[in-house]
Structures are given as structure tokens and as C-alpha cells.
Amino acid sequence: MSDQPWSAPTADGPVRGTVSVPGSKSVTNRALVLAALGADGATRHVRGAARSRDTTLMTGALAALGATVGTAAGRAGTVDLAVTAPPTFHGGHVDCGLAGTVMRFVPPLAALADGPVVLDGDARARERPMGGIVAGLRGLGVEVTGEALPLTVAGGPHPPGGEVTVDASASSQFVSGLLLSGARYARGVTVAHAGERGVPSLPHVAMTVAMLRSAGVEVDDGRDRWHVAPGPVRAPVVLDVEPDLSGAAVYLAAAVVTGGEVTVAGWPDTDLQPGSTVRRVLEAFGARVELSGDGLTVRSPDRLDGVDVDLTEVSELTPTVAAIAAVAARDGARSRLRGVGHIRGHETDRLAALAAELGTVGARVTETEDGLVIDPAPLRAPTRTWQAYADHRMATAGAIVGLVVPGLAIDEVAATTKTLPDFADDWPALVTARVGA
Ligand SMILES: O=C(O)C1=C[C@@H](OP(=O)(O)O)[C@@H](O)[C@H](O)C1
Numbered sequence: 001m002s003d004q005p006w007s008a009p010t011a012d013g014p015v016r017g018t019v020s021v022p023g024s025k026s027v028t029n030r031a032l033v034l035a036a037l038g039a040d041g042a043t044r045h046v047r048g049a050a051r052s053r054d055t056t057l058m059t060g061a062l063a064a065l066g067a068t069v070g071t072a073a074g075r076a077g078t079v080d081l082a083v084t085a086p087p088t089f090h091g092g093h094v095d096c097g098l099a100g101t102v103m104r105f106v107p108p109l110a111a112l113a114d115g116p117v118v119l120d121g122d123a124r125a126r127e128r129p130m131g132g133i134v135a136g137l138r139g140l141g142v143e144v145t146g147e148a149l150p151l152t153v154a155g156g157p158h159p160p161g162g163e164v165t166v167d168a169s170a171s172s173q174f175v176s177g178l179l180l181s182g183a184r185y186a187r188g189v190t191v192a193h194a195g196e197r198g199v200p201s202l203p204h205v206a207m208t209v210a211m212l213r214s215a216g217v218e219v220d221d222g223r224d225r226w227h228v229a230p231g232p233v234r235a236p237v238v239l240d241v242e243p244d245l246s247g248a249a250v251y252l253a254a255a256v257v258t259g260g261e262v263t264v265a266g267w268p269d270t271d272l273q274p275g276s277t278v279r280r281v282l283e284a285f286g287a288r289v290e291l292s293g294d295g296l297t298v299r300s301p302d303r304l305d306g307v308d309v310d311l312t313e314v315s316e317l318t319p320t321v322a323a324i325a326a327v328a329a330r331d332g333a334r335s336r337l338r339g340v341g342h343i344r345g346h347e348t349d350r351l352a353a354l355a356a357e358l359g360t361v362g363a364r365v366t367e368t369e370d371g372l373v374i375d376p377a378p379l380r381a382p383t384r385t386w387q388a389y390a391d392h393r394m395a396t397a398g399a400i401v402g403l404v405v406p407g408l409a410i411d412e413v414a415a416t417t418k419t420l421p422d423f424a425d426d427w428p429a430l431v432t433a434r435v436g437a
């Protein structure tokens with residue numbers, strides 16, 4: 001990894017082009033878990049996955065517990081992963097890196113192992129919330145040592161399961177994690193949420209439910225209560241991963257902030273990811289959005305509107321939306337982003353990080369309890385290097401701002417490999433191509 005700051009390319013005109021984005025890490029890491037839980041020992045193929053840090057951490061975790069994982073080159077820079085479930089998971093050490101999906105989805109699966117599983121991760125991962133997983137597992141009869149990473153999950157291999165109430169207001173992944181392995185618990189798993197705030201990022205829980213059902217698992221989903229019946233997990237033998245729409249939003253933002261036009265090829269017509277919400281958020285800035293056989297095309301308006309948006313359901317979009325909002329504020333528009341207090345527990349405290357980094361280019365950003373207010377202010381040359389805080393989405397937010405702020409350099413563009421392994425090459429290629437400009 002280079003320790004030289006990365007010079008973000010500046011757009012000298014409207015950015016125009018077509019991009020392909022790699023498979024969604026959220027879909028991939030669920031598919032990998034379901035494949036590893038397979039009841040019949042068949043090999044499952046997860047196709048079109050990104051070779052990203054988060055997916056690599058998940059395959060590493062499953063292999064550490066005894067699953068067999070093979071990797072082959074897939075279409076357009078993706079990988080096809082072949083996973084075979086072990087007869088019984090065994091104990092071992094799991095590196096969660098900074099991946100929420102690994103640190104929240106693997107402990108419930110580790111309870112099926114016949115020996116203890118120790119989970120740890122990056123320094124920041126030790127600060128990310130784990131309360132719902134730890135309390136949830138204990139309530140389901142699983143012995144867990146520790147309250148956050150590093151954690152030890154005592155082996156089962158036959159956890160009792162049952163009903164548990166957790167506070168999932170810090171992360172929807174608490175619910176998803178407990179549900180994903182729940183069919184393998186003796187009584188199944190019922191998770192209820194009780195907390196001062198609601199469960200954020202609910203479309204990610206819906207993704208979990210949909211993928212469990214496609215693996216033949218019986219799931220009831222009510223308001224703040226989910227039930228997974230005990231039974232075999234039979235994931236489809238081939239699971240195609242759809243493109244990562246949160247990653248796609250970064251490329252679409254390049255059109256929005258430069259008066260350009262960008263198409264993301266292969267925009268899926270399923271509802272696994274909240275694609276329509278991504279579209280609505282970009283439209284709120286005044287962008288025109290069109291879905292055609294070529295993909296999803298976003299065209300910038302002449303002048304950006306400010307937005308007042310509740311991003312609870314799509315909280316991982318916040319850095320991208322904040323970057324666009326800072327550009328809109330340059331042109332006099334005020335924006336307010338709400339409903340995302342919990343992202344202080346994401347890869348970094350994203351509200352503090354966005355306020356600090358956007359501030360280095362002159363943006364007037366105020367943190368609120370649950371979001372950000374971005375007031376009109378001109379953007380100017382950076383006062384220092386943009387800090388990514390090892391957060392992929394802080395790095396991509398810096399790249400978006402860099403399109404219109406010459407001289408912006410990012411301390412660690414390699415953070416983008418968490419979900420977008422080729423970003424550092426693909427982004428300059430898009431910015432400088434200016435197809436048809
Ligand atoms: O389950 C998932 O794949 C995810 C759920 C969400 O987490 P939170 O509920 O913690 O926001 C989202 O922000 C994260 O990027 C991915």
C-alpha cells in the first residue's frame with residue numbers, strides 16, 4: 001500500500017461515460033454464508049463477486065471454520081466463488097478486518113462449530129458496536145466471551161435458539177446476522193427489536209429475508225420482529241451477485257457534480273438492493289435519471305438543488321450524498337441529511353469525518369444528532385490532505401469533491417478496496433475519458 005497521498009483527478013469538463021461496477025459486498029457475503037450453511041454438502045457457486053477486502057475476509061472466515069472455498073476469475077474483473085459446506089464447522093481464528101458483515105454475520109455461524117471461535121479485526125473494528133450480536137447470541141443459549149471484538153464464541157455445535165429481544169438501533173446487521181444462521185439452531189431464531197430508535201438500513205434486513213427464502217428457509221417478517229424456522233438451508237447452486245448500487249452511486253455522482261452524464265451498465269431490476277431509493281436521492285438534487293437497456297443513466301441539471309433527505313434506509317450512501325451536497329452548496333443550495341446518527345459507528349464516525357474533511361475545502365458543514373446540515377459556501381483549495389480514516393466511502397467522497405476542487409489529495413485511496421477493488425484505476429479513467437464531450 002502506497003503511503004503517498006493520491007491526487008484525485010479534477011474534471012476539466014462534464015464527466016461522461018459508462019461504467020461497470022463489481023458485485024455487491026452485501027449480497028456476496030450473505031450468499032457466502034448461506035452457501036457455507038448448505039445442508040447437503042453440495043458445492044455452491046457465487047458468481048460475479050468483487051475481489052474486495054470484505055468478500056475476501058468473508059471467504060477467509062468461512063475457510064477458517066472448515067468450509068472449502070475455491071476462487072476462479074469471473075466476468076469483467078469479478079470472481080466466481082465456489083463454497084462447499086463442511087460436515088461440521090470447527091473452531092478457529094477469524095479476522096473480521098473492518099467488515100461489518102463479517103463481524104456481525106460470522107459469530108452466529110461460529111456457534112455451530114464444535115470448538116471455540118476467536119474473532120478479531122482492525123483497531124477500529126474493536127470500537128464498532130456488537131451489543132446486539134453478543135446479547136442476541138447469549139439470549140439464544142450461546143456462550144460468548146467479550147462485549148465487542150475481540151470475542152470468543154464457544155462452540156455448539158447445536159445451539160438451542162429461541163426468541164430474543166435486542167436493541168438493533170446501532171446496526172441492522174445485528175438482525176441480519178442472527179437470522180442468517182438461525183435455521184440451523186434447534187428451535188430456529190426469533191429476533192425482536194426494542195430500542196429508542198428504529199432499526200436503520202431496513203432494506204438490508206429485507207435483503208437477508210429474501211435471500212434466506214431463496215435458500216428454502218421459512219421466514220416470517222413482521223414489524224420489528226423476524227422469525228426463522230428451523231430446517232435445512234438449501235441455497236441455489238448458482239447465485240449471481242448483482243452490481244453494487246452504493247458503489248454505483250459514486251460514479252453517478254461524477255455526472256451530477258460536473259454537469260455530465262454517466263451510465264451504470266447492468267443496473268439490476270430486482271429489489272435486493274434499494275435501487276429506487278438511490279435514484280430518488282439523486283433526483284432530489286435535480287438530476288434526471290433514466291433506466292434503459294444500456295443501464296441506469298444520470299444526467300446533471302444545470303444547477304443543483306439542495307436536498308432535505310432522510311437517509312435511514314440507505315445510510316451507507318451518506319458520504320456520497322454529503323459530497324454532492326457540498327458541491328450544491330457551492331452554488332448556493334442548503335442541504336440537510338437526516339436519520340443517520342448510527343453511522344458514527346460505521347467504518348469511522350462518518351458524521352464527524354465528513355464535517356472535518358468537507359471543512360478542509362471550505363464547505364460549511366454542521367453535525368446534528370442524526371445527520372448533517374450543509375450551508376451555502378464557496379469551495380476552495382484544500383487546506384490539507386483529505387483523510388479517508390481507512391473508510392472506503394470517505395475516500396470516494398473525497399474523489400467526488402476532487403472533481404471540482406483542484407489539488408485535492410486523499411491519504412489512503414486503498415481504503416476503497418473494501419468494496420471497489422479497482423476504484424483507483426476506474427475513477428481516473430472515467431474522469432478523463434469524457435466520451436462525447
Ligand atoms: O447488511 C449489510 O450488508 C449492510 C447493512 C447496513 O449496515 P447498518 O445497518 O449498520 O447501517 C449498511 O450500512 C452496510 O453498509 C451493509
Ligand SMILES: C=C(OP(=O)(O)O)C(=O)O
Nearest residue numbers: 098099100101316346347
Ligand atoms: C457501513 C458499511 O460497511 P459495513 O458492512 O462494514 O458495516 C459500508 O459499506 O458503508
